[in-house]
Amino acid sequence: MKHKQNMDLTEFNEWKCEVRKNVYQFGQLCSLISDGYDRKHGGIVLDPDYQREYKFGKKKESSIIESLLLNIPIPVIYLSKDTEQEKVLLNVIDGAHRLKAMYRFKNNEFALTELTKLKSLNGQKFDQLPPNVKNRLEMDSQINVESIDVSNNEELEYEVFMRFNQATNPLTRQELNEVVYRSKFSLWIKDTLIQNLSKMCKFKKMFKYNDTRKKDKTINYDLYACLGYSYSGLVEGKNDTPYYVERFMKDMKNLSEEKLELKKVEIENYLKGFLDFYNKISIEEEIENIFSKEFVTQITPKGNHKFLISFLIPLTLSYDYLILKVFFERDKLIEADYHLAYKAIVRGMNSSKFIDFGGVSSTSYRFQKKCIDYIKESIDQMIRRDTMK
Template structure:
């Protein structure tokens, strides 16, 4: 197929309409349940009060706002796929925003901005102490402000919708691939996302990790769960074909979420066996390097060791193998940091897509050898 043909074929799969709507019209649609902003997404967005106040300032001053992207569902309702924080800020200011439980959130209290310092302590209705309500003229100006809405039509392929969401949000207000991935999963299969979260809360799993506050804030623990599920269940041939890791993980976890034959119970059982074993054997040292000179584990949890130890162990269990002998595994675990072969493909500068097939195959071969020697 030529490039021209590819462009024609793929362009025909994405159909959009666009038009302008007032803030008041969008708020009415939200009240009536016709506009879904996915309150679950709020945990992945980190706009400060200052950013929210500057956005309201832009509405009041008529500064152009980037378009909102929505996806049209079969029932004609809209799912917001880009612009959630902008719409949420408006709804929060007007006292309309609901959380995941459907409870109305407290009104946004604005702070002073560069051009409108008198926004400080202003709210929509001034329900508390020092707050002052916005003047009626400002409220009317906000309600009449018009936003450009781009509508991804319902006839589009579902994957195209998620692809648009990913491309719009990567590098924007969503800081990490995992946060985008989580939002895509919520849009696609909320129950599957909640299952991943349940795995993330498994105490032995958390006991095996040393993560920075920033890593936790950016949901890196959930990224490790995603890696575990994807990399433990993918055929070796697919691991060898990884090009860009972030895209691969997103595509595969969405594919798994849509796969009715995927055995969640089996994977969850293997996950719990893996981390029960590692937690009791190594605890927070599970994915740390061992310093032989100082005779102690050092540093934080390493993704490469997560692949060699946890993912490889899960693949052995899923293939019908057993847990390795504890004393044999303990010695081998300490010696991982001295293995020359391992050093070669885990050194700085090696792409993760190049490293992953090698780390997992290395760990799987070692584990299978330990189990075999024990038998």
């Protein structure tokens, strides 16, 4: 009889979680969170780069506090720690919302509301609680915290985060992308570029910027889609936007420091021209929702139809083709240029019967390729006519 060979334990040891269990009180955790904001040794960091935007409302926050007062167990908090670092910080892998609710209450940022058992406390902030209740919360509450040592494998932290969230509270597509393809580039997009763009009215208007789309990273996804299609062009056989987003993020993750800085400048300049161009068309043609059927029909759409990836794709590629053809110099445009360009794009869309989806996937390669080919032909005709004048 043949004996089975033992498994090589190298990978097993690399990914095995070493977990330490602790019990903390409310006051202790709030103090450690404060240290985390100051990046002090041993502090708890609520917002590592992969964490989601905070989404708890006051009712949910209040429920957490009521549970702690009643010693009703709340789910375990999971932290990561790298003890090989000179300054050890504890990143929150799971439980960031619960911890932030505690910290916000400790700092009097909300009053308890809609409590179902301790109704007499409704309307009270932390400093307004009776002394015995405040002491009970600070010193007698019990919160289970488990820390995972990632000293030998920093990727373990991200792996645990994804597994927790996929099992209990699934990540949106872009939230997952920003964990899998996290890099200096993706952090720059999230923390710098989008923050700067969000201060621009034309960006907020075109990309339908609001709190919901911001929190679930839809804004990030749509911006990556624009950059991804511009970066790759249409790739034969690739029908879904996720391919273009992920390919772009993956390639940007692998950039050297020098190329990364050049790419940042390139993208900022590209988006400046892109937004200026379609903002001007929006004003001249009186189109409120550029990336929608309104671009062609000039009829205001409803609900989620005010921003469609299926329109973002051809309008991104149309802009790129206009730049390639040197139809205009971006800093010297006149109103007629915008109007002619708009008419050429619409003519191409109508010729390809673009807005008549007819059950076909509106982002499919064949559908989009047909549209952009007609648009390019229409733009070429426009340029020839302009040259003959």
